[in-house]
Amino acid sequence: MKIALIAHDEKKPEMARFAAAYREILRGHQLFATGHTGQVVADATQLPVTRFNSGPLGGDQEIGALIAQNKMDLIIFLRDPLTAQPHEPDVNALIRLADVYSIPLATNIGTAEILIRGLNAGFLDFRKIVNGNESCHEKYE
Numbered sequence: 718m719k720i721a722l723i724a725h726d727e728k729k730p731e732m733a734r735f736a737a738a739y740r741e742i743l744r745g746h747q748l749f750a751t752g753h754t755g756q757v758v759a760d761a762t763q764l765p766v767t768r769f770n771s772g773p774l775g776g777d778q779e780i781g782a783l784i785a786q787n788k789m790d791l792i793i794f795l796r797d798p799l800t801a802q803p804h805e806p807d808v809n810a811l812i813r814l815a816d817v818y819s820i821p822l823a824t825n826i827g828t829a830e831i832l833i834r835g836l837n838a839g840f841l842d843f844r845k846i847v848n849g850n851e852s853c854h855e856k857y858e
């Protein structure tokens with residue numbers, strides 16, 4: 718599965734603890750992240766992370782583009798609800814696209830815990846069917 722990990726600055730320590738705690742689950746998947754979060758996750762886990770631009774410089778939009786192409790299966794986005802973000806429209810756009818394409822998205826650590834354990838338990842296997850259908854469509858186009 719393709720997993721996007723994103724955290725606003727105040728939530729980066731929480732993301733580092735989360736990624737380290739669930740390293741054994743995350744290592745079986747492809748990890749993507751906005752720029753600084755990617756560095757935090759890579760440092761915490763020593764796992765490979767594909768890093769995009771930093772959020773304020775377009776990283777949220779880059780991940781949103783992957784969602785629109787059906788190339789993202791799970792998003793953990795630890796948002797800071799107490800700090801105004803200069804790129805709030807980009808944050809909202811990413812969350813909107815996750816809703817448009819029905820991609821599981823956690824915006825806080827409580828939901829993130831449930832989704833990562835659900836991933837490990839196979840609850841996200843429906844994504845394989847969605848991805849399989851995409852291949853079928855490509856085959857007949």
Ligand SMILES: O=C(CO)COP(=O)(O)O
Pocket residue numbers: 723724725726750751752753754755770771772773776777804808
């Ligand atoms: O701002 C962000 C998400 O909106 C995160 O960006 P960074 O991971 O580069 O700090």
